Amino acid sequence: xxxxSPQGAPLLQVENLGVRFAIKRGGLFGEKRxxxxxxxxxFSLKRGETLAIVGESGSGxxxxxxxxxxxxxxxxGRVRVAEQDVLGIEGEDLRQIRRxxxxxxxxxxxxxxxxxxxxxxxxxxxxxxxETSSEDQQKIIDRLFASVGLRPEQKRLFPHQxxxxxxxxxxxxxxxxxxxxxxxxDEPVSALDVAVQAQIxxxxxxxxxEFGLTYLFISHDLGVVQHMCDSIAVMYMGRVVExxxxxxxxNDPKHPYTTALLSAVxxxxxxxxxxxxxxxxxxxxxxxxxxxxxxxxxxxxxxxTDTCQQSQPALTDKxxxxxxxxxxxx
Amino acid sequence: xxxxxxxxxxxxxxxxxxxxxxxxxDDLSFELAAQESISFVGESxxxxxxxxxxxxxxxxxxxxxxxxxxxxxxxEDLTQASEDRxxxxxxxxxxxxxxxxMTSLNPVYTVGEQIAEVLRAHQGLGQQAAWTMAEELLDAxxxxxxxxxxxDYPFQxxxxxxxxxxxxxxLACKPKILIADEPTTALDVxxxxxxxxLLNDLRRQTGTSIIMITHDMGAVxxxxxxxxxxxxxxxxxxxxxxxxxxxxxHPYTQGLIxxxxxxxxxxxxxxxxxxxxxxxxxxxxxxxxxxxxxxSRCPVGTDICLQxxxxxxxxxxxxxxxxxxxxDAS
Numbered sequence: 001x002x003x004x005s006p007q008g009a010p011l012l013q014v015e016n017l018g019v020r021f022a023i024k025r026g027g028l029f030g031e032k033r034x035x036x037x038x039x040x041x042x043f044s045l046k047r048g049e050t051l052a053i054v055g056e057s058g059s060g061x062x063x064x065x066x067x068x069x070x071x072x073x074x075x076x077g078r079v080r081v082a083e084q085d086v087l088g089i090e091g092e093d094l095r096q097i098r099r100x101x102x103x104x105x106x107x108x109x110x111x112x113x114x115x116x117x118x119x120x121x122x123x124x125x126x127x128x129x130x131e132t133s134s135e136d137q138q139k140i141i142d143r144l145f146a147s148v149g150l151r152p153e154q155k156r157l158f159p160h161q162x163x164x165x166x167x168x169x170x171x172x173x174x175x176x177x178x179x180x181x182x183x184x185x186d187e188p189v190s191a192l193d194v195a196v197q198a199q200i201x202x203x204x205x206x207x208x209x210e211f212g213l214t215y216l217f218i219s220h221d222l223g224v225v226q227h228m229c230d231s232i233a234v235m236y237m238g239r240v241v242e243x244x245x246x247x248x249x250x251n252d253p254k255h256p257y258t259t260a261l262l263s264a265v266x267x268x269x270x271x272x273x274x275x276x277x278x279x280x281x282x283x284x285x286x287x288x289x290x291x292x293x294x295x296x297x298x299x300x301x302x303x304x305t306d307t308c309q310q311s312q313p314a315l316t317d318k319x320x321x322x323x324x325x326x327x328x329x330x
Numbered sequence: 331x332x333x334x335x336x337x338x339x340x341x342x343x344x345x346x347x348x349x350x351x352x353x354x355x356d357d358l359s360f361e362l363a364a365q366e367s368i369s370f371v372g373e374s375x376x377x378x379x380x381x382x383x384x385x386x387x388x389x390x391x392x393x394x395x396x397x398x399x400x401x402x403x404x405x406e407d408l409t410q411a412s413e414d415r416x417x418x419x420x421x422x423x424x425x426x427x428x429x430x431x432m433t434s435l436n437p438v439y440t441v442g443e444q445i446a447e448v449l450r451a452h453q454g455l456g457q458q459a460a461w462t463m464a465e466e467l468l469d470a471x472x473x474x475x476x477x478x479x480x481x482d483y484p485f486q487x488x489x490x491x492x493x494x495x496x497x498x499x500x501l502a503c504k505p506k507i508l509i510a511d512e513p514t515t516a517l518d519v520x521x522x523x524x525x526x527x528l529l530n531d532l533r534r535q536t537g538t539s540i541i542m543i544t545h546d547m548g549a550v551x552x553x554x555x556x557x558x559x560x561x562x563x564x565x566x567x568x569x570x571x572x573x574x575x576x577x578x579x580h581p582y583t584q585g586l587i588x589x590x591x592x593x594x595x596x597x598x599x600x601x602x603x604x605x606x607x608x609x610x611x612x613x614x615x616x617x618x619x620x621x622x623x624x625x626s627r628c629p630v631g632t633d634i635c636l637q638x639x640x641x642x643x644x645x646x647x648x649x650x651x652x653x654x655x656x657x658d659a660s
Contacts, residue, residue: 056518163610193373194545196608198589202604206594220519223548227591227601250597264523265593266548268575272595273551280527281520284488 009083011214012045012068012182017077019060019067023289030106037063038074039238042315045231047181050208050215052229054222054261055320058285060238061218068216069101082181091287094167099129102180106187108167112159119145119155122173129178144173147210148203165196172203184216189224201228222265226250234258237285237296240315243323256301257281278305295327303328334361335506335539336385339536343377343384345614347394353397353618356563359642362507367533369541369550369571371586372560375611378543381560382509385541386426387416399427404506421452425475425500431492435484435553439493441468442480448502467498478582481524483531490521491549496526504536527554547587551575562612562623569649579651581628582607622654630655 010104019038039059045051053061079086081117086097105111121140126137148169175183189197219225233243242255253259260279281300298308307327315325343355355377370378383389401408428434468476471494473592514522550557561568567580578584585607608629623637634654642651
């Protein structure tokens with residue numbers, strides 16, 4: 001479990017984070033309604049480790065990450081990076097935080113400016129977030145290009161001259177430019193071909209070992225997550241339903257949703273297929289605009305009882321820091 | 331076994347590009363038996379979808395053509411069939427579902443109307459009969475409350491439901507072959523599991539053969555009995571799914587299996603480095619050269635690989651591989 005280490009507080013601390021979006025309904029005088037995209041989310045992440053957030057589309061993974069990076073506004077909660085509050089700061093303080101928190105985006109095709117040369121894309125955060133001299137900037141760029149496996153002569157090329165994997169390397173170099181403390185990887189490989197995925201995943205792990213990077217890793221691919229992370233938070237309908245370290249989650253999943261999610265992953269492992277009976281969950285997640293009062297998963301849960309329909313379970317420690325939000329897990 | 335349902339022999343498909351005429355499918359042969367499920371695997375740009383389009387007679391007009399070889403379906407050569415005959419076969423005998431269920435449905439018609447249209451066009455059903463049948467089909471693909479949902483528009487349905495509508499439409503005329511081109515790539519993993527279960531059940535009930543196109547070895551293992559690994563327009567390896575996953579002979583197949591972090595039954599502390607397949611699929615200009623097109627990325631490539639295209643060798647069990655060093659692997 002990522003609790004406070006002897007060296008001090010964790011690098012990233014998220015407490016009771018909430019993000020909501022106002023929905024226009026009923027014209028001018030209509031009641032203002034909110035969609036709670038992220039609801040009471042808490043976790044922490046130690047320096048040099050990787051925390052994965054998994055969940056289906058619409059579960060709030062990306063919104064959580066965007067709120068941490070101050071790219072959407074949270075309405076409640078607290079986010080601390082390196083013991084500094086992130087929410088509520090403005091101006092120069094915010095610029096300093098942006099230097100410390102960088103983002104690697106999902107789609108390497110749309111996240112690079114098509115009119116900039118590769119080296120200028122990597123230089124941009126240095127110019128806007130740091131006071132580095134242009135001489136040093138060039139040195140940093142040269143070093144980064146080597147680190148991410150691009151050739152020096154490729155610095156002058158434009159994004160369309162690169163393949164998808166190479167573009168993602170540029171995106172990674174850009175994220176590393178300001179020597180951030182925390183890198184948020186939002187589905188960094190899901191737009192890439194399988195063979196290229198492995199190249200990028202290995203690169204991310206190598207860079208982590210080399211520079212001691214801390215990743216917040218968002219993915220829906222549980223195989224990738226199993227390979228990359230140290231701890232995992234499973235999200236469903238904006239809430240964390242299970243949060244623990246890598247081995248506990250995959251070897252001993254406790255929440256019915258996690259179990260179902262794991263059993264749904266197609267596997268080439270014959271033994272796993274035989275052992276793991278698919279727990280099918282029916283239907284789709286309920287309408288996020290009309291939340292139920294009980295557990296959000298209750299209507300799809302194979303084991304739901306009356307209690308589940310009535311009250312929302314809190315995320316509690318079920319032993320050894322294995323946090324689960326379920327009435328039925330003791 | 332009697333004659334196979336579909337027999338593709340020495341198929342060569344040429345595309346006219348700026349760089350001249352290139353063979354996007356180069357000497358591909360395979361068979362599909364009734365009720366069998368076969369998968370095409372490979373990276374993007376290897377000719378998987380092009381093969382499917384050729385079977386459907388939907389090659390891009392003026393640009394693509396079948397240069398040689400034959401596609402024998404039920405004793406009839408589809409490469410020689412007239413456009414009218416092909417239109418009869420499409421939908422009636424062979425139908426297809428696509429990757430993106432949103433863009434393949436017409437947003438301004440109800441889903442019921444879109445299914446009914448297929449029935450009216452191909453089976454000559456009347457207005458009322460077609461509508462009733464559409465309801466039954468929606469029910470068969472397990473859309474809850476089919477009677478009401480049949481009047482829904484595509485935007486009122488979730489991604490999984492839309493894909494179910496596509497399946498209902500494809501199965502409307504009880505085709506002998508269903509081609510599924512990455513049917514679950516755009517869907518969440520729990521929904522993917524539901525779609526796989528549905529396709530497997532429908533195959534059992536209706537006896538439809540399935541050709542699936544995917545890049546996910548796990549999906550292949552769950553869905554198919556045999557697989558065809560495609561590389562740069564050529565069949566690299568063909569054989570039983572279990573056999574290939576256990577003992578892949580072609581270095582490309584080995585790479586495809588090893589480069590993906592597969593989800594494991596039990597997770598231990600150590601994580602092995604992913605095997606990388608360096609580089610990317612060659613550009614169309616390289617296609618058709620008399621050499622092994624994988625040689626530049628291959629860990630075991632030698633001089634002969636660059637001099638001559640490897641012949642396809644088949645062992646007694648029907649496991650064939652096109653590699654100069656395929657024997658060494660076993």
